[in-house]
Amino acid sequence: MSSYPRLYPYEISNQLVKGCRQILKACELKEGSKLALLTATNYRQQHIVNSYYQAALDIGAEPTILMTEPYQVPGLFGKDAIKVPKIVEAAIQAADYVFFLGTNIFYTPVLDRVKAEKKPAYFAYNSEASTEWLITHYPPPYEPLVIRTDAGIELLSKCTEIRYTTPAGTDLVMGKGRRNARQDREVGFLEPSKGHTWDILAGAGIYSFFEPESCNGKYVITAGDYPTQIVDRETGFPYTGDDITFTIKDGKITKIEGGVGAKLMRRWFEAWNSEKSYILAHMGIGTDPRQRRDFEKYPFYGVSGWDGEWIEGLICLGVGYEPSHLDMMQRNGSVWFDNEKVLDNEKFVGPLSDEALGLKKPRKK
Numbered sequence: 001m002s003s004y005p006r007l008y009p010y011e012i013s014n015q016l017v018k019g020c021r022q023i024l025k026a027c028e029l030k031e032g033s034k035l036a037l038l039t040a041t042n043y044r045q046q047h048i049v050n051s052y053y054q055a056a057l058d059i060g061a062e063p064t065i066l067m068t069e070p071y072q073v074p075g076l077f078g079k080d081a082i083k084v085p086k087i088v089e090a091a092i093q094a095a096d097y098v099f100f101l102g103t104n105i106f107y108t109p110v111l112d113r114v115k116a117e118k119k120p121a122y123f124a125y126n127s128e129a130s131t132e133w134l135i136t137h138y139p140p141p142y143e144p145l146v147i148r149t150d151a152g153i154e155l156l157s158k159c160t161e162i163r164y165t166t167p168a169g170t171d172l173v174m175g176k177g178r179r180n181a182r183q184d185r186e187v188g189f190l191e192p193s194k195g196h197t198w199d200i201l202a203g204a205g206i207y208s209f210f211e212p213e214s215c216n217g218k219y220v221i222t223a224g225d226y227p228t229q230i231v232d233r234e235t236g237f238p239y240t241g242d243d244i245t246f247t248i249k250d251g252k253i254t255k256i257e258g259g260v261g262a263k264l265m266r267r268w269f270e271a272w273n274s275e276k277s278y279i280l281a282h283m284g285i286g287t288d289p290r291q292r293r294d295f296e297k298y299p300f301y302g303v304s305g306w307d308g309e310w311i312e313g314l315i316c317l318g319v320g321y322e323p324s325h326l327d328m329m330q331r332n333g334s335v336w337f338d339n340e341k342v343l344d345n346e347k348f349v350g351p352l353s354d355e356a357l358g359l360k361k362p363r364k365k
């Protein structure tokens with residue numbers, strides 16, 4: 001550690017810097033390490049970038065902030081949609097750790113290269129409402145979350161078929177096939193010493209992508225769910241409208257039926273003008289019990305779509321590869337991995353239950 005304090009006082013609060021420091025320490029950021037903080041001019045949370053900068057100084061690391069013009073449109077995915085500037089890739093190559101704050105390199109060859117080199121990279125891109133809340137209220141590490149997520153990913157990697165059901169009528173079978181679709185483990189921080197090279201602050205959970213054309217059934221969004229801001233903007237959190245029924249055939253949404261909510265959804269999908277928007281991309285189950293305690297009490301921090309992916313027991317369906325992608329969160333879900341039930345009405349059961357994992361029940365307040 002440097003013998004003199006290094007202060008970077010722009011728009012930062014002690015509480016936020018403290019949370020950022022906890023995240024950086026959990027990510028095993030070392031004294032003398034080069035940390036690239038990559039951001040863009042359209043990211044309105046520069047106080048968070050600055051807080052990470054100060055936190056890195058506190059640890060004795062060498063942070064660099066690189067702000068570029070935005071090089072993606074929010075919600076756009078795909079190789080053609082995202083052109084990563086050369087200077088950004090150069091900064092990534094020169095750094096020991098990379099944090100993306102309001103920039104996005106999903107589905108690009110640059111991300112493939114980052115992962116191939118096993119460079120620790122951390123992606124923090126949730127909504128303006130929730131980012132500060134997540135950093136200050138649920139800083140990692142949090143052992144129960146890591147234990148359940150690791151166990152879930154191990155199970156998920158072995159299974160070939162996933163099933164979702166809800167009381168509202170969702171009954172969806174999603175195939176992972178033999179090609180061993182990609183699994184993602186997210187706990188909100190990186191663990192390079194365990195070989196993990198990628199994590200996201202906007203998800204704590206277990207995720208899997210699907211075998212193409214493998215999903216079939218019904219998917220029903222009902223009042224109380226969090227089906228993205230497309231409809232939330234009209235109805236607020238959580239969704240209060242009438243049921244939206246998606247028919248899924250051979251991996252694609254083929255019909256969206258219902259009332260006003262369905263109409264909004266249909267319009268949104270049609271606006272992309274691409275068949276690829278209708279392809280089911282991935283599933284997910286949230287694994288953070290801390291958010292479960294709070295999310296109904298403090299709805300202002302947002303649980304819709306991506307922001308809700310941390311919450312223990314909520315099930316996620318990610319739809320669309322390109323040009324669009326959205327994540328819908330559902331309540332009251334039950335989930336099977338092959339024929340083994342792992343979630344029963346939002347509660348982890350069987351091999352992922354508290355008892356099976358040796359997790360103590362949280363004390364009631």
Ligand SMILES: [Fe+2]
Nearest residue numbers: 318319326327
């Ligand atoms: Fe997603």
